[in-house]
Amino acid sequence: MSRIFTISKNTFRELTRQKIFFIIVLFGFVMLFISFFLYPLSVGEQSKIIRDFGLSAITFFNTLLVIIVGSTLLHKEMDKRTIYLVITTPVERREIIIGKFLGLFFIVLINIVGMEVFHQILIFFTDHKFDLKMFIALFPYLFEVSIIICILLFFSTFTGTLFSAFMGFAFYVIGHLIESLKLFAEISKSLFLKIFSYFFYYFLPNFEHFNIKREIVYGEIPDKEYFIFSICYGLIYIILILYISSLIFEKKEFK
């Protein structure tokens, strides 16, 4: 356990000591800030839009951050050969995978909370009160972004940075369009495409399960069952993907 912490602390430190990292984060805040001036509409509409746009900006931006950073997590170590001095200590390889995951997860968590606090300030300027329900909207998203980190780590164990990033992005897009995949499966005439689409429909993570932005913006809070379901659904994917990644990483050679 303490070895996982050591790895994640180092990952955290490595990323936050890079200037480029702060430039990306700053960019996110600027994006959020601009949204405030984009819609000088009537008061009632503006308060909805600032909520909706703000949440979308936060989720989109953090997904982007994770794809950019997450795809390099393992590769940087292997390309720069710093991995030699890690692998040869008594750390387990799965601890490296889990540590990397947690390191990036905590960065994103802090960034999400930071951006949401900023978002709250913007909401305060339009509505003259805070809207803490927004934090609830972002809670399921934490699972979505975690699954994306896992997918990036998974592909990084056997393919290159660019391909991993591409796959992370592809899973993100498909994960949000997965209902359409089901629709496609239903209307598809070719048996092959039907099976293919159904397979992916049931097999790939459905990120819409983690999307309650609209409900929250319109003031509805999902019930307890929803949260229990999405937590379990998310954890199953996270644990499964990390486990498979570790198995591959365990066998890996460092040339």
Add this chain to the structure above:
Amino acid sequence: MNNDIIEAKSLAKSFRIGLKRKKILHSISFNIEKEEIFGFLGPNGAGKTTTIKILTGLLNYDSGEVKVFGVKPGEKEARKKTGFLPEQPYFYEHLTGYEFLEFTGKLYGMDNKALKKKIPELLEIVRLKDAGRKRIRTYSRGMLQRIGIANALIRDPELLILDEPLTGLDPIGRKEIKDLIFEQKKRGKTVFFSSHILPDAEQICDRVGVIFNGKIIKIGPLNEILKERITSYEIILRNINENVLNGLNFVKIGNEIVIRTKEEDIESILRNLFEKSNDFKIVKISPEVYTLEEWFVEILKEKNE
């Protein structure tokens, strides 16, 4: 139980290059005993680093049997007791030397208290006391080598595996590292290292192995290897009349006479000289020095023919 820290039997390794597989190690075998300093020598591309990466678990192998501390290399049991310096070591540039040692020390299972004591000691030993607080990004080639050696020593390992530890160091640095390796042996540790710097290797090795094109072509105790090749001795005399030297192969250097001869003839030559004259002085009788380097060049020449 035998005394072997490392055992390699018929170890073979190939790399895939494109569609083909290229054999890099052809069934090599060797044993490293406890408390010995073993020098692993060989020209560029011979397979030293590949062997070392197998011993540390960074690479798998195709066939044969390899044991480090009685288990497969790379198993946790072996990693716990091994300190490793890779060839041209790389470090996290965002960390300081101190932070890096703290990082690996923790991975070796050390707690903060132990690290607070150990790290300054190590930085002192490798002469990076002040540089320890600077980012590794700013280190010179030799400083990187030094922090790498400190890293290998962090957990006071039973076995040190060092890939070219002396490369990149200045003469004083090399001396310090040689002393350090020797110190480890005195404390009952075992050292396996590769090197191109043969005069240095000669000073510290108990045994050497020579690898060439993925095959071990020579292995044995250093003194035996060098003795095997001693072909002549020098007898240096002073105050002797040249007339009594009739028939001997000699040269005159200053006021000294140097006779070159075989080991078995030394006694008869001296007897003979004492019969003819008795007021000369024997300055020295010594084997003609044959260095590891000369030996190495010679056996590689033989192999290339």
